[in-house]
Amino acid sequence: MLLDSLFNGVAIGSVLLVAALGLAIVFGLMGVINLAHGELMMLGAYTTYVTQLIFKLPLLKTYYNAYVIVSIFFAFIVSGVVGILLEKTVIRKLYGSPLETLLATWGVSLILQQFVRSVPLAYGTGLVISLIIGLFLPSVFSSKVKESINFKYVKFSSWIFAALVGVLSGNLISSSVSKLSRASARNVDVTAPAWMRGQVEILGTAFPKTRLMIIIITLISVIAITLFLNQSAWGMRIRAVTQNREMSDCLGISTEKVDVLTFGIGSGLAGVAGVAVSLLGSVGPNVGGNYIVGCFMVVVLGGVGNLLGTIFASFGIGIMTDLIGAGRLLSIWPDMPLPLSNTINFFATTSMARVMIFALIVIFLQFKPTGLFPQKGRMVES
C-alpha cells in the first residue's frame, strides 16, 4: 500500500522533475521565466507523434518498436532549436528585465499554440527541419571560411538551402503520411509500442510499464545533465556564469554563447518532458499549460541554481499530490477522528489536492522564503 503510493508519487514527481529541470536551469542561470516552456513541451509531445507516424511508413516499419527512443532525441533537438531561435530573437533583448521576459514568452506561447492548431504538422516539421539546417549549417564551415568577409553570404545562402530542404521535406511528409497533411485543433494520441504496454510486477505490486519508462527517462536526463554541468568544460562555464556573470565575462567566457547554450539545453529538456507527457495521455495544443504551473511551484519550492532542490521539490510535490489526491492518508490511518477524515475527504480529488499543496507551499515559504536549498549570499536583495 505504502509502496504503491510511493511509486505513484515518484511517477508524478518524475514527470514534474523532467519538465521543471529545464526551467530551473534557465531560471537559475539567466533569471528568465520562460512561460513558453509548456509549449516547448507540447512541441516535444507532437514530435513524438510525428516520429511515431513516420516510423509506421513501410521503409521504417521494422524499427517501429524503437520509435520512442528515437523520438527522445528528436524532441530534444526540435524543442532545443526552437528555444535557441527564441533566445536569439526575443529573449536576448530582454535580459535584466524578468517581468518583460515573462510577458514576451507568454506571447510566444500563444503563437506556438495557435501555430500547432492552424498549420499542418507536416509543414510544421518542414519548418523545424529548415530551422535546424539554417542555424547549424554555417557552423560546419572551417574557421578560415568563417573569418572571411563573405561569410554573411555563406550564411544567407545556407538559409536559402535550408528553406528549400524544409519545403521539400514538408511536402514529402505531407504526401506520404496523410494524417499530417491537414491542420487540426483536435487532440492526437501517441500509442506506446508493444514492449511498453502492460505491467511489471515488483515486490508483489503491479506497475505500468509506461510509468517506469518515464522514471527511466527522468533518471537519464538528470544524470546526463548533472554530468554535463559538473564534468564538461561548457558545463563549468555555465556554472561560472550562474555564479558571477561579470567576473566570468572578464575571464574570457563568452556569456552570449553560454546563454544560447543554456537556453537550448533547457528547452531541449522541455522537449524530453514532452515525450514523457505524450506517453501519459492525449496530446493537444494545451497540453503544456497543464504542467507549467506545477513546474513553477517546483522551482519556487526547490530554490534557484541547485538541481538537488529541484529533485527534492518535485518528488515531494509528486508524493504529496498522490497522498492527498487519492485520499491515501485515510487508508494508512483508518481510524482517524471524524473532523480530520472529513477534511481529508474534501481534498481527495486531483484538483483539490492542488489547492491543498499550494496552501502547504505558501506556509512553507513563510519559514524558508528562498526555497529548500537557497544559495548563500549577502546581497541586500536576496
Next chain:
Amino acid sequence: MEFKNLKLSKKTTFVIWVLIIAFIIAAPSILPVFRLNLLGRYLSLAIVALGVDLIWGFTGLLSLGQGIFFALGGYCAAMYLQITSSSEFPNNIPEFFGLYGVDNLPFFWEPFRSPIFSLFAIWVIPALVAGILGFLVFRNRIKGVYFSILTQAALLVFFNFFNGQQKLINGTNGLKTDVTQLFGQMVGSESIQRMFFWITALLVITAWFFSKWVVKGRFGNILIGIRDDEPRVRFTGYNPVLFKTIIFSIAGGLAGISGALYTVQSGIVSPQFMTVPFSIEMVIWVAVGGRGTLLGAILGAVLINYAKSLVSEALPASWMFIQGGLFILVVTALPEGVLGWVQGEGPRNLLQRLGLKRKIETYPSLEIKNETEGLKNE
C-alpha cells in the same frame, strides 16, 4: 526618479478625457444594443486594468492573479442576484441547488440576502483576500518573478476550487445573472442593462479619480520608490510590506468592482474568469496602453478588447497570433506603451500641432538595474 514625468501633460489628458466623455454620452444613442453592451463590459474591464496599473505600473508588482479578485467580485454580485430571485424555487434557494440535491443554503450564502452587505462584499471581500494573500507573500520579501509565479499558482488554486465545488457554487457551470430579477425587472433586459452601462461609466471615472488620488502625494511617491529601489525605501525607514499590502488590496477591490459590473453585463460568472490567460491579458492591456499612465490602462483595456471582438468575428484563428505578437512587440519595441510613446520619442509633429512641443521624458525605467544585479550576483 522624476515623478512629475509620470503624469501626462494636462492638455493631453484633458483632450483625451473630453473625447472619452463625449463618446460615452453619445454611445447609447449611436451604438446598437449589442455593441453598447460590449462597450459597457469593456469599460468595466478598464477598472481592473486601473488596479493592475496601480500595482504593476506604479509599484512594480506584476500580479498574474487579478482574475481571482475579479471573479470573487463577480461571484458576490451573482450570489446576491440569485438569492433575491429564488423565491419561486423549492426551499427558497437558487434553482441549481436542486440539481445536486442540496436542501439547505450553504452558510456563506446567508449574508447575501442583504443588498447592503452584498454591495460592500463586492469590493471588501476581494480586497481582504488580496490583503491577506499579499501580506503573506510580501512579509517574506518575495518579489519580482517569484511574486508573479505565486499569484499565478494562487489563481490556479482558486480556479480548481471554484470549478470543483458544484454543491456550493455550481462548479464549472457558474452562476447566471441574466434571468434573475432586480427592481422587479429581468437583469438581462434592455433598461437594466442601460442602467448598468451608466453605472459602469460613472464608476470608471470615479475609479480613475481615486487611483489618481492614490498615486499622488507621499503615498504615491513611496509606491514609485518601492518600484525603483525597494531596499532604499526600507533603509529610509518606511515599511514596504505595509505599502505593498495596501496597494495590492486596493487593486483587489478595484478588480472586485470590475468583476461585478462585468458579470451583470455579460449575464454569467463562472470559473472561466479565473483562467490563466485572462489574467495575463489584463496585464497586456496596461502594457499596451502605457503602464504608469492611468489613462493608458483605461484606453488599453477598452480598445484592445474592442479590437479583439472585431478580429475574432472576422478571423477567429488569427486573434491568438495577433495577441501573441502584441505581447512581444510591446515589451521589445514599445516598453512604455502607446501613451508613453506618444509623449516621448513619439510623433513630435503631432505634438507640435497640438501645441505640446515641450519635450517630455518618458516614464523612468523599472527596477531593471538592481534586479539584474541581484540575480547576477546571487
